[in-house]
Amino acid sequence: MTSTSKKSPAPHPLEEIIHRLETGGALLPDSPENVMEVVGILKSYGVVLDAYWRNLIYISENQFLVLFPFFKYFNGDVTIGKLLRHWWHDRINYEFAEYCMKAMLWHGGGKLDTYLDSSEFLQLANQAIQAKLRGNFLMQGVGKAFPDFLPEQVRQMAYYSALGQFWRVMSPMFLTLSDRYDRGEIKTIPDVVAHVLQGLVEAANKPITYAVKIGDQMYDIIPESAGLTFLMDTAVPYVEAVFFRSFPFMGTVSYNAQVCQISPDIGRFNYGALYADPLPVGGAGIPPTLLMQDMRHFLPPYLYEFYMRSLRGEADMRVNICASFQKSMFCVTTAAMLGLAPHPIDTTDPEQRKKNRAYLESWMNRFMDSRLPGVQVCEVG
Numbered sequence: 001m002t003s004t005s006k007k008s009p010a011p012h013p014l015e016e017i018i019h020r021l022e023t024g025g026a027l028l029p030d031s032p033e034n035v036m037e038v039v040g041i042l043k044s045y046g047v048v049l050d051a052y053w054r055n056l057i058y059i060s061e062n063q064f065l066v067l068f069p070f071f072k073y074f075n076g077d078v079t080i081g082k083l084l085r086h087w088w089h090d091r092i093n094y095e096f097a098e099y100c101m102k103a104m105l106w107h108g109g110g111k112l113d114t115y116l117d118s119s120e121f122l123q124l125a126n127q128a129i130q131a132k133l134r135g136n137f138l139m140q141g142v143g144k145a146f147p148d149f150l151p152e153q154v155r156q157m158a159y160y161s162a163l164g165q166f167w168r169v170m171s172p173m174f175l176t177l178s179d180r181y182d183r184g185e186i187k188t189i190p191d192v193v194a195h196v197l198q199g200l201v202e203a204a205n206k207p208i209t210y211a212v213k214i215g216d217q218m219y220d221i222i223p224e225s226a227g228l229t230f231l232m233d234t235a236v237p238y239v240e241a242v243f244f245r246s247f248p249f250m251g252t253v254s255y256n257a258q259v260c261q262i263s264p265d266i267g268r269f270n271y272g273a274l275y276a277d278p279l280p281v282g283g284a285g286i287p288p289t290l291l292m293q294d295m296r297h298f299l300p301p302y303l304y305e306f307y308m309r310s311l312r313g314e315a316d317m318r319v320n321i322c323a324s325f326q327k328s329m330f331c332v333t334t335a336a337m338l339g340l341a342p343h344p345i346d347t348t349d350p351e352q353r354k355k356n357r358a359y360l361e362s363w364m365n366r367f368m369d370s371r372l373p374g375v376q377v378c379e380v381g
Helices: 015-022 032-062 080-087 095-107 110-115 119-132 137-145 149-182 189-203 230-245 288-296 301-308 313-340 350-367
Strands: 210-214 217-222
Touching: 015 313, 015 350, 032 095, 032 149, 032 189, 032 210, 032 288, 032 301, 032 313, 095 149, 095 230, 095 288, 110 149, 110 230, 119 149, 119 210, 119 217, 137 149, 149 189, 149 210, 149 217, 149 230, 189 230, 189 313, 230 313, 288 313, 301 313
Parallel strands: none
Antiparallel strands: 210 217
């Protein structure tokens, strides 16, 4: 007599992580070493983000439709000393901030992307373009010959501003986290996640707006009436574009379409921060190298000493910084996941728990090929 009973479904390959999330944990396992790494690297990252957002906002407001912005990284303070340090690369690498901005611009997402394709945006952009080009007959001719060119430049400026506004919130959030850790208030990875989640919730409905001053008049590009907000229209698209998708790193894969090393399906792109192999960091042409180099200058002493105890010390500092940074981004991603969950993660309602389980499994499916399985082990060097 054969059994007709159905077999119970096989557990998800990342079932242990799902269970940890359901019981108040995070994507990253909790340990004193992980807490120290995450808080330390976010302290450094917060300092770097403070420089990044200020430059992005400066460019969006002061380099509007400047097609050859030679001094855009100087924030309006151009001196011989700064120029020499710039050429010597003794500076913040603002190019990485632009790399993230272009990832958001290219991948889109959220109401910001929708708004920038609307007739309202095009009308406001054209008003600002006409004001900026008043008396510039050469550029007026370029605008008439290529009617989509200048509006596309304004779209890019909108993303400069939007990313700057996003990081303007995240920077003090990370610096405050470090202060709380120093005071003994942050002791576990769930404490880190709770801190970030609270910051995201508090800023969730913060309006995203953008206007430029041309002559004596302000011109709205993203008015408050567009209804764009911090969480859904900058934070979520940022996670999707930078954490998950990003771009293939030049020099590691071929951009030749005939070689087929890059999927034509943008939805299958997995070149973001949560997927990148830390080992190539430090190689020419790998954009995160710029960020790791910037963060290296602002490491808290305890994290620097931790890296120096690794097998190679200074020799692979950027690799270890990248590994710690990925751990920290899994904590930030945990906060975003919990904030967007259909129901409170600690709900006791069976139907709500079922929906939360399906939601978490959908995230885990995306994490299968990421660095998440690798960061379950705590080691450096």
